[in-house]
Amino acid sequence: MKNNNSNIKPVVAVGIGAALFFVLGRFVAIPSPVPNTNISLQYAVLALLAAMYGPVAGGLIGFIGHTLIDLSWGGSPWWSWVIASAFVGVVVGLFAKKLDLQEGEFGKKQMAAFTAANIVAHLLAWVVVAPVLDILIYAEPVKKVFAQGAFAAISNIITAVVVGGLLVLAYTKTIAKKGSLDQE
Known part of the structure; x- marks a missing residue:
């Protein structure tokens, strides 16, 4: 019988990741000077889990977590931004194979790949995807959505790279390196 443990981990990661994304986005959002735009720490968790579990888990975490945040405010989801959050999880997750975090390495090369991802x-999610969908779906004003998108891109890059990078570093420090155990 095949061990299903490796199949269960991504499912659990999606559940926990979406819950953390929701809690951080709903209750730890830092207001910004740009209307309807917050400094969002949940993208650090999304960066970590997408890098660990890949594009499908990353996309689902962003999609489910952002949908729950929007629903918790009593309205309907703002689909353009929900899709952009899912897009971030997918793109960062696609870089996961290059990172190979399961080996416990997060040196300069991996950090550069994580930062680039x-x-x-x-940039693509908040300067292209979200504003274009805002215009197409909701007929929002062009200047407004691109201002929101630019601020979201900058603040989310900072939180994902700095806080997410620290989370990845902490995670990789918990993994025993190959050949690190000596026989006595």
């Missing part, structure tokens, strides 16, 4: 993901 987050910069690309957030």
Whole structure:
């Protein structure tokens, strides 16, 4: 019988990740000077879990977590931003194979890849995906959505790279390196 433990981990990661994304996004959001835009620490958790479990888990965490945040405010989800959050999880998750965090390494090369993944993901999500969908779905004013997107991109890049990078570093420090155990 095949061990299903490796199949269960991503499912559990999606559940826990979506819950953490929701809690951080709903209750730890830091107001910003840009209307309807917060400094969002949940993208650090998304960065960590997408890097650990890949694009499917990352996309689901972003999608479910952001949907729950929007629903908790008593309205309907703002789908353009929900999709952008899922997009971030997918893009960062696609870089996961290059990171290979399960080996316990997070040196300069991995840190550069993690940083690049987050910069690309957030720039595309918040400067292209979210504003374009805001215009197409909700007929929002162009200047408004691109201002919100630019602020979201910058603040989310900072939180994902700095806080997410520290989370990844802490995680990799818990993994025993190959050949690190000596026989006595």
